[in-house]
Amino acid sequence: MFTDNTLTPKEAVRLCALGTIARQAMRYGELAGSVRHFISRMGGPQLELMGTSVELLRYEGLVEAVGGSGMEDDALLSITAAGKRELKTLLTAPIRPGSDLSKLIIALKMRFLHLLEPAERKALAELLADGVESELVRLIDLRGVCAGEEGEASDLVAWLDHDIAALESRLAWLDAFGARQ
Numbered sequence: 001m002f003t004d005n006t007l008t009p010k011e012a013v014r015l016c017a018l019g020t021i022a023r024q025a026m027r028y029g030e031l032a033g034s035v036r037h038f039i040s041r042m043g044g045p046q047l048e049l050m051g052t053s054v055e056l057l058r059y060e061g062l063v064e065a066v067g068g069s070g071m072e073d074d075a076l077l078s079i080t081a082a083g084k085r086e087l088k089t090l091l092t093a094p095i096r097p098g099s100d101l102s103k104l105i106i107a108l109k110m111r112f113l114h115l116l117e118p119a120e121r122k123a124l125a126e127l128l129a130d131g132v133e134s135e136l137v138r139l140i141d142l143r144g145v146c147a148g149e150e151g152e153a154s155d156l157v158a159w160l161d162h163d164i165a166a167l168e169s170r171l172a173w174l175d176a177f178g179a180r181q
Contacts (some may be wrong), residue, residue, distance in 0.1 A: 006096035012105050013039060014062075015090040017054055018083050019112030021063055025078040028054060028071050038111075039104065062086050091116060092124060097135045118181055125178030129171060136167045 002008060007015065016035045020026070026034070032054050055071050057063045062083035068075025079087070091109055095102050106128065113121055143160040 002096065004094065004096065006094050007090060007101075007105050009101055011090055011093075012101060012108060014057070015087070015105070015108045015112070017057055018062060018079060018087040018090065019108060019115065021077055022079045022084065022087055022112070022115055025066060025076050027074045027076055028065075029074045031077055038108075057083070087112070087115065088120075092120060092127075094127065095131050097131050102131075122178055122181035125174055125181055129174040129178060132167055132171045132174060136164065136171065139164050139167065 013035060016038055017031060020034050020038075021031055035054070054063070054077070058065060058077070060082075061080055063077045064080050065075035066078050091112060095105055095109075109124060109128070113124065116124065139160055143157060143164065146156050146160065
């Protein structure tokens with residue numbers, strides 16, 4: 001984790017792999033392909049996100065081979081108790097605002113949200129809403145400063161208005177979502 005306890009790219013891949021395998025046991029090759037597909041579709045192909053091996057999860061005791069030995073025989077993998085604990089840690093970690101990695105991590109958390117208890121789901125919805133609120137406050141402040149400037153700043157204000165509207169919509173959605181948990 002970064003010093004602010006947000007997830008690194010490596011941990012985003014871990015979250016994807018552990019969440020996927022927590023949903024159902026699958027073969028090594030199938031898991032690797034599923035992780036690669038989801039990560040590349042959400043964040044684009046990035047070497048730093050593709051470098052983590054599923055085999056490392058097995059070595060660390062987070063997943064185990066069932067009826068095989070691992071990568072070499074495309075064994076069926078399942079999550080271990082330690083893997084479930086790690087998954088919960090990753091799912092409940094704070095999110096660093098305003099980055100492409102954050103977008104990926106939020107998508108992963110929403111994808112595997114059902115693996116948490118109801119109180120933990122509600123807390124995660126509140127955590128996500130807090131992050132959106134913080135970003136909204138920053139953009140509204142920036143808009144206020146830029147609105148008084150002339151010329152090129154008007155294009156920036158229009159862009160900020162677009163982002164502010166999107167964040168307000170996301171916040172309303174998260175509030176409604178949190179209320180349902």
